[in-house]
Structures are given as C-alpha cells and as structure tokens.
Amino acid sequence: MESLLLDKKLKHITNLILEKKEEFSKQKQDEDKDIQQQLEPWRGHLIQIYADSVSTNDTKNFEVLEEWGREVANLLVVLQLPLDVALEEISYYRNIIGEIIKEEAKAETFTFDAFYQVISRFNLVVDKAVHWVSKSYMTDFANKIQSARYAIDELSIPVVRITKEIGVIPLVGDLDTNRAQILMENALQHGSEYKLNWLIIDLYAVPIIDTMVADQIFKVIGALRLLGIQVVLSGIRAEIAQTMVNLGLDLADITTFSSLHQAVEYVNQAD
Secondary structure (H helix, E strand, C coil), X not given: CHHHHHXXXXXXXXXXXXXXXXXXXXXXCCCCHHHHHHHHHHHHHHHHHHHHHHHCCCHHHHHHHHHHHHHHXXXXXXXXXXXXXXXXXXXXXXXXXXHHHHHHHHHCCXXXXXXXXXXXXXXXXXHHHHHHHHHHHHHHHHHHHHHHHHHHHHHCCCCEECCCCEEEEEEECCCCHHHHHHHHHHHHHHHHHCCCCEXXXXXXXXXXXXXXXXXXXXXXXXXXXXXXXXXXXXXXXXXXXXXXXXXXXXXCCCEECCCHHXXXXXXXXXX
C-alpha cells in the first residue's frame, strides 16, 4: 500500500515537471536567438527524460538518454558550439528540477529513504546525461577534425593540368603514409579523368626523402604506368639526390630533373 502511494506521489511530481516543460525550455535565454531556437527542442527532450526518471526506474530511460546525447553532440558540432554549452544546460535543469523534487518531497512528507531513492535515481540520470553527451561530442568532434584534415591533405596534393595531356603534382611538406595514399588516389583518379599522357611529380618542397617516401612514389609511378601515363620527377635537389644514392634507390628507368621548368620543357618536346 505504501509503495503504491509513493508511486502515485512520484507520478504527480513527473506530471508537475512536464506541465512546465515548455516554460522551462524557453526560460533559459541565449544571446543568439537563432541558436536558442535550435536548442529548445533538445532542452524539452532533456526535461522529459529528467521528469520520467522521477517516477520510473526503467533501463529504457538510459537508451533514450544515449540517443539524446548523440543528437545534442551532433547539434553542438554542427553549430560549432563548445561542449560547455551542453554541460551547462544539464546542470541548469538539474537544479531547477531538483528543487521541484525537494519541495514536493517536503510537501508530501517523504521518508528519508524514499527521498534518497528518488534523488539517487535522478542524479544517476544526470550523470549519464553528462557521460553520453561528452562521449558523443568527442567522437563527433574527432571525426570532424579527421574529415577536415583529409580535405586539407587532399587539397595540398592537387593535380594541376598545364596542357591537354600534361599534368603536374607539386608536393609540399612531409609525405607520410596518409598523404601518400591521397597522392596515389589523386594521381590515378585525375590522371585517368584528364586522359593525361604525362604527369610530373615535383619534389622541390618535400623536405625529407626516406625509404618510405621513395617507396610510395615508386608505387604511384608503377600504378600510373599501368594506365599508360608516363611520369617524370622534378625538384631533385642535391641533398635529395645524395639521400637517394645513399639509400641505394634505383632511378635508372625514371626520368628526373632538378627543376620543374626543365621537366616541363622535356615533356613538351617528348609529347
């Protein structure tokens, strides 16, 4: 009997919170009205989850909360807002709803055990909200950074078409495994798309040529040759030439030049 009476009281608190859901979701004002409008729906969703946690001890609440965390994190990343925004919202509504629970518990003369049970369940939901939104935000943010880095790397390895059948790839900076893969993809894709006969790979702005870099370049050259595209290396500085010799690299069947304009002249005459 006491259990049923407590459940009824808890359901009353849930309904009381839900009655004020729209009011609470609009209560917190943001400087940017546009952002506020986009935040209001998930504020309402959070209040709903908080309210349900008062009267139900269902694992489904945590599943809903996990989905909510993913949605919020995605929205923050899209709006380019920091994680602090969501954590502040979680704390803000925790205080408001926690106050309602406290006042209603007083009015209904909850026992200490009953109050502890309700507030512990509520705090667990709040902690889970912090966990899921933080985890999802960091995942989304890391993915966005990775995508941006890939886009930057791709733009940093362009295939420049200088005539109808001749292209140039001016490499700048270190050539790690990731950039080497992009070099391969861009060279094959654009070489085929542009129907090139010749592709000049300029190494002048590549600071270090080691075995890994050389191996990747040779792989690109081999793949391009399978497409019928001849490759010329330019920008072979003295230190690069010396390094290649010390590494025992065989460039006998690869045409090389110290400068890009020499390579362009050679290809123009050969073409």
